């Protein structure tokens with residue numbers, strides 16, 4: 001198959017049915033994203049992957065690649081919009097990187113570095129979301145949730161457990177645990193679940209790990225997120241997973 | 244590039260997080276209130292410290308493994324000490340009653356690096372301008388820049404000593420500030436042979452310069468004994484950690500205290516039981532508590548911690564040059580403990596020398612390059628970690644629930660331990676230098692020097708350029724303000 005499109009002026013081959021994001025990732029090209037993951041169906045909610053195709057905005061994780069498309073990706077205009085989206089995510093939750101054990105392995109932080117976000121700009125919401133420490137092996141730190149629904153998809157589609165869901169609307173949207181008590185301990189969730197390792201930020205955390213890997217030696221400390229490695233992919237396959 | 248996640252203004256008082264750095268340090272200056280009695284004599288002097296309100300609350304409800312990193316953010320002045328004290332307390336929670344030799348030595352190295360850099364900063368950057376130029380000298384010159392012009396050699400040594408200490412911290416903690424080297428149960432890194440060799444290259448020079456620093460402060464004492472022996476004298480008991488054999492150990496040991504005459508009050512106390520020994524008194528006018536030895540009561544039981552307490556508390560110092568200097572200090576006191584505020588500087592430099600020698604010794608130890616970093620054991624619910632921070636004894640006490648969240652945190656920081664002593668020193672100085680109903684320039688300067696001698700961990704007192712913003716109020720018996728002076 002010789003179909004291809006242009007991404008920031010570069011030829012990107014694709015196979016029919018692939019999205020722009022999948023084709024770009026397969027070609028080792030980074031399009032900023034948070035809710036997309038190569039192993040899961042696209043969700044299209046964070047909008048970070050927004051590109052311009054023929055002058056019109058589109059989420060690259062959901063739009064199909066088509067031959068001859070001209071796709072703008074890392075332009076100043078788009079990166080500025082992405083920065084704003086990031087700033088909104090930062091102020092909607094409580095993201096205190098300095099003492100967060102996910103620092104250096106966090107896609108939100110790494111993407112903010114990649115896009116040169118220097119301040120949160122907006123007033124913080126400072127939501128009050130208590131942690132759920134009920135499960136013996138996994139801690140839920142809801143303060144950092146960016147509502148990407150990766151855990152929802154992983155638990156439902158891979159683990160077949162349906163442990164997580166989003167509830168509420170608009171700024172009140174939040175992650176909930178599907179149990180009568182709302183506590184993780186009262187589900188059949190296990191630390192070995194796919195959903196336990198998929199969170200791109202610091203919400204779903206294996207307990208008692210903390211800072212065992214020094215800051216400075218973590219996935220995005222070693223290379224920027226644009227290089228393609230994912231913190232949840234310790235095998236280090238990086239780009240090339242077309243998904 | 245860095246994130247500035249703390250740029251928000253205080254949006255609501257229901258927040259837990261806003262009071263962390265920098266908002267909790269809203270008051271960047273020291274505040275002193277001098278209260279007069281009916282005869283317009285100094286009745287009481289209050290040193291107001293706002294840096295530490297309620298920080299235990301931030302820790303409660305957090306997972307324990309986050310704590311050693313988080314506590315570094317509570318106070319920007321000695322993050323390494325909090326990092327280590329918290330780790331020591333949490334070692335017990337994870338059942339690591341004894342950490343591996345590699346972990347123990349890495350932490351010790353980190354700690355002595357911190358002692359070295361902190362003492363160097365305090366002496367050369369903050370205090371040497373006062374001491375070399377005189378307390379009343381022109382303010383514009385009284386800073387490290389002035390020292391660099393007139394005594395370039397001294398300033399250079401100060402800067403390089405500090406840099407070396409910071410380099411030791413960087414390599415052991417992972418970062419120069421806010422590292423993550425220590426974790427509950429051990430450390431997350433060790434040193435390569437090359438890293439040790441690199442540090443060792445400079446270690447001997449640091450010892451030599453530290454010896455010079457002790458000599459400088461000794462000479463200053465000898466030049467003006469009247470001032471050095473009596474200024475801001477606070478006779479009190481004093482406390483600190485010593486090794487079980489009674490020698491100086493700033494990282495780990497047992498609690499020992501002596502009374503003002505040097506007689507042992509208690510010794511060989513396991514610090515897990517500190518709360519049976521010490522009561523923390525709350526006073527309505529201060530955010531900071533006033534701890535005292537429970538057995539002696541609040542009026543008589545307060546004490547000093549820090550370099551002067553430690554150097555006079557121990558029976559010996561395990562490194563030769565520092566031990567030699569300790570003996571001289573003890574001899575100078577003629578068998579009685581020194582209590583003058585300026586003697587702190589002398590003791591502090593002896594400790595800096597001890598730190599430099601200890602760093603050198605540790606760097607020769609192959610355990611630093613070991614691979615056994617972590618250990619653990621039977622889980623416990625409670626742990627106390629104590630360390631001799633640059634400014635004195637630092638207590639971290641935690642209880643952790645079965646769900647791994649901290650349910651109780653109690654911290655007594657060095658400056659809190661010294662709270663009453665600092666207030667007393669400031670009162671003595673005010674008595675001596677207050678003339679009439681006016682706050683003079685001389686009084687301001689002397690108050691500043693007295694406060695600084697304790698090296699309190701106030702952001703104001705540790706301003707890198709050595710200027711301490713200070714506000715002093717003079718209030719009569721009726722509560723009327725007679726005078727107010729501000730020194731920027």
Ligand code: SF4
Pocket residue numbers: 144145146147148149150151152175198199200201203204
């Ligand atoms: S918990 Fe993590 S994976 Fe789940 S929605 Fe929130 S950010 Fe996404």
Ligand code: FES
Pocket residue numbers: 032033034035036043044045046047048049050059060061062
């Ligand atoms: S990655 Fe495409 S919308 Fe989130």
